[in-house]
Amino acid sequence: MKKWVFSMALFATLGLQDSQNQLMLSHDDSHAPATFSVEDAQYLDPALVETRDLQVRGMQIEGFSGASLQKLQSAFKVLEAAVNSEEFKDRVLNFKNSKGEPAFASNKGFTNEQIYEQFMEGRETLQPQTPGEMNFYLRLYNRPWSRVIGYTSATTNTININWRFFRNYAPADVAANLAHEWTHKLGFDHRSASEYDSAPYAIGYIVGDIAKKLSSKPLHE
């Protein structure tokens, strides 16, 4: 009987995954985003592209309290530091997709440089009036059987985050998740949960990598 209940729960979860954008970060290093290096002919010198400043703002935060709120605030801090870093700029500009081309998958016709600029411009599709800001409307929910880490849709500001994963995450992992979901807020998507070289996935991974490095040393207030 118990087994049957579990299957039903899993079935319901899979149905949900089909209908909503979701993030299933596998933390598998084989999906680590590749980049062109200085020696490659296609390498774009980051010094040729203007460095921008993006601020992280929590607009509406639901379901977080105590330790989870503290973790979220740490995640905001490390996310902000990561996206404003030179490494982030370099890795987005020089991103190489799974075919070895200097482009994100599902890029809507935009180059790496244009995607970097749109990201740092901070104009979400639904909130274009706040440039220079990553505006977050977050809701923490608890669905213990679900394999969905977080989800959002094109018609809402709200990003939903599953407590099942959040509770075990380090702030750097939360920052990666937020970067992925926020890239959706800019209008970028992925065709499947395994399109790792799409903008949401690749940028999420890049932010996660940088955030992990930054987390190992103290951040400025």
Ligand SMILES: [Zn+2]
């Ligand atoms: Zn996604």
